[in-house]
Amino acid sequence: MVSAATPSSSARNRGSTVVLGIESTAHTFGVGIVSSAPPYILADARRQYIPKEGGILPREVAQFFSRVAGDVLREALSQAGVDPRDISGVAVALGPGMGPALRVGATVARALSSRLGVPLIAVNHAIAHIEIARFLTGLRDPVVLYVSGGNTTVMSYSAGRYRVFGETLDISLGNMLDTFARETGLGPPYVVSGKHVVDICAEKGEFMRGFPYVVKGQDVSYSGLLTAALRAYKRNPESLPNICYTLREIGFSSSVEVTERCLAHVGKHEVILTGGVAANDELNRKLSIMVRPHNARFRRIPKKYAGDNGVMIALTGLLELLHGVGIVEPERAFIRQRWRPDRVDVPWYPKTLGDV
Amino acid sequence: MISQFLEFVSSLDLLARGAESELRKGHYYGVPAVYKLRRRKEYMDPSLDSDLRRARTLKEAKVLSVASRANIPVPLLLAVYPSIGLLVMQYIEGERLKEALDRGVSGHCDLARRAGAILGMLHEHGISHGDPTTSNYIITDSGDLYIIDFGLADFTSEIEDLAVDIHLFRRAVSSSHARLAEDLARCFIEGYSSVRGEKARPVIERAEEIMLRGRYVEERRTVWKP
Numbered sequence: 001m002v003s004a005a006t007p008s009s010s011a012r013n014r015g016s017t018v019v020l021g022i023e024s025t026a027h028t029f030g031v032g033i034v035s036s037a038p039p040y041i042l043a044d045a046r047r048q049y050i051p052k053e054g055g056i057l058p059r060e061v062a063q064f065f066s067r068v069a070g071d072v073l074r075e076a077l078s079q080a081g082v083d084p085r086d087i088s089g090v091a092v093a094l095g096p097g098m099g100p101a102l103r104v105g106a107t108v109a110r111a112l113s114s115r116l117g118v119p120l121i122a123v124n125h126a127i128a129h130i131e132i133a134r135f136l137t138g139l140r141d142p143v144v145l146y147v148s149g150g151n152t153t154v155m156s157y158s159a160g161r162y163r164v165f166g167e168t169l170d171i172s173l174g175n176m177l178d179t180f181a182r183e184t185g186l187g188p189p190y191v192v193s194g195k196h197v198v199d200i201c202a203e204k205g206e207f208m209r210g211f212p213y214v215v216k217g218q219d220v221s222y223s224g225l226l227t228a229a230l231r232a233y234k235r236n237p238e239s240l241p242n243i244c245y246t247l248r249e250i251g252f253s254s255s256v257e258v259t260e261r262c263l264a265h266v267g268k269h270e271v272i273l274t275g276g277v278a279a280n281d282e283l284n285r286k287l288s289i290m291v292r293p294h295n296a297r298f299r300r301i302p303k304k305y306a307g308d309n310g311v312m313i314a315l316t317g318l319l320e321l322l323h324g325v326g327i328v329e330p331e332r333a334f335i336r337q338r339w340r341p342d343r344v345d346v347p348w349y350p351k352t353l354g355d356v
Numbered sequence: 357m358i359s360q361f362l363e364f365v366s367s368l369d370l371l372a373r374g375a376e377s378e379l380r381k382g383h384y385y386g387v388p389a390v391y392k393l394r395r396r397k398e399y400m401d402p403s404l405d406s407d408l409r410r411a412r413t414l415k416e417a418k419v420l421s422v423a424s425r426a427n428i429p430v431p432l433l434l435a436v437y438p439s440i441g442l443l444v445m446q447y448i449e450g451e452r453l454k455e456a457l458d459r460g461v462s463g464h465c466d467l468a469r470r471a472g473a474i475l476g477m478l479h480e481h482g483i484s485h486g487d488p489t490t491s492n493y494i495i496t497d498s499g500d501l502y503i504i505d506f507g508l509a510d511f512t513s514e515i516e517d518l519a520v521d522i523h524l525f526r527r528a529v530s531s532s533h534a535r536l537a538e539d540l541a542r543c544f545i546e547g548y549s550s551v552r553g554e555k556a557r558p559v560i561e562r563a564e565e566i567m568l569r570g571r572y573v574e575e576r577r578t579v580w581k582p
Contacts, residue, residue, distance in 0.1 A: 207403040253400045264375035289399040
């Protein structure tokens with residue numbers, strides 16, 4: 001069906017194009033396999049690095065990735081039941097992310113694409129989060145709130161690219177929650193039976209006054225809030241549930257408020273939430289309330305695909321391959337730790353996989 | 357009592373609705389007035405919501421009164437009701453600078469110079485505007501220029517905050533008035549510098565930096581060619 005930009009190897013593949021995608025920007029090593037024909041998602045294999053204590057050290061993550069990469073790759077191929085020769089392209093998230101972690105994925109991807117003799121496709125990790133959310137929610141032209149351990153960004157499409165309308169001026173929302181949990185002994189692990197430990201702690205809490213709420217124009221800032229919360233905890237450890245509640249309430253509300261400002265500014269009628277923190281029920285609830293007076297729709301992404309995964313990389317890589325963009329020579333596939341989404345053309349927009 | 361008053365405000369003609377507030381047109385003791393109501397945000401904890409609306413309403417009222425007292429052409433503050441998030445201010449009858457420029461008003465450089473001078477006066481009094489686009493300047497029938505909408509204004513003397521104002525004006529003219537953008541930006545900065553003297557330079561330099569920093573992406577695409 002799709003042939004123009006598709007390399008010859010796909011001819012073996014009953015007219016569909018299959019791309020394997022590799023994710024290794026942060027704590028997850030993931031391999032996904034996506035086809036241009038239903039059921040689209042053929043495989044989703046991943047391993048997450050969970051530190052026994054403290055935060056995530058890039059070097060340790062890279063060592064972990066190197067150990068599991070082969071297994072994850074094998075697992076994905078067996079899930080998909082495709083012959084490696086049926087793969088038309090190898091996509092890899094080259095950034096943004098942590099250097100040592102990115103290098104593992106890039107190395108695997110270069111080797112695989114050379115071995116299979118298929119194009120190597122560079123994928124921007126942030127864009128992949130948007131594309132998987134657009135694909136799964138059915139919302140095609142949304143304002144996007146992207147929140148994860150490393151990112152808090154409000155984006156929307158305009159004139160060929162995803163533009164950044166607002167972002168955190170310092171740390172990300174996920175980073176704030178994890179750091180607070182770590183410093184107060186709530187974690188790690190940061191997520192217990194599907195809930196963040198700060199959410200669990202906040203369940204019995206009430207709002208406390210005196211914490212900074214920082215929204216500057218379209219941007220947010222969380223470092224002052226984190227400092228204030230940690231100071232309040234030191235002064236009065238018994239009030240931890242109230243501190244958890246307030247930290248979360250201010251953190252979430254301010255990110256929702258900048259999303260609301262973007263929505264009013266661009267005049268669109270759809271909102272999606274994506275990234276690791278998108279699995280959070282409370283943040284989803286707030287966004288679904290926010291859109292009402294703006295006559296906009298909000299749909300949540302399935303929890304499974306909120307966090308980092310290889311499927312979103314494969315999906316975005318496939319869209320790139322079908323539109324003839326993003327293909328790089330393996331020897332020039334350099335990682336880009338600070339690769340901004342607004343540097344990437346997205347010629348398929350607003351369509352996605354399966355749209356005619 | 358409060359609910360009756362809110363009902364009255366809600367019955368006034370809607371001028372505009374933003375993310376933050378609703379603007380309605382009415383009278384206040386016979387004076388043509390704008391009612392700016394910050395609506396309750398249902399997604400926030402009620403305490404956080406009321407704290408924020410109170411603080412933002414009070415801040416905006418304070419900025420307006422400081423600016424008025426300094427003889428800067430801003431709408432006069434008529435009343436403030438922090439607990440319901442309502443400001444009442446003078447209605448400035450006229451045309452937005454944006455519309456005047458769009459229809460090719462004569463003397464665009466002079467207008468930009470005066471707009472820059474007004475921003476310079478605000479900065480002299482430690483006020484950043486937060487959104488000084490051409491939509492937020494109004495030309496009255498008698499030819500006076502006013503600056504409006506202090507919803508994102510703040511008391512600050514930080515170079516960075518002031519530079520963002522300059523940057524925002526420049527970005528606004530380059531997207532809305534591309535053909536005149538260079539003229540408008542140059543004249544705006546002339547006006548700004550005429551008020552601020554020596555203090556203008558670091559702010560203007562920082563504004564250049566912000567443009568190249570890449571947080572505001574449109575500009576970087578035109579300036580920074582890979």
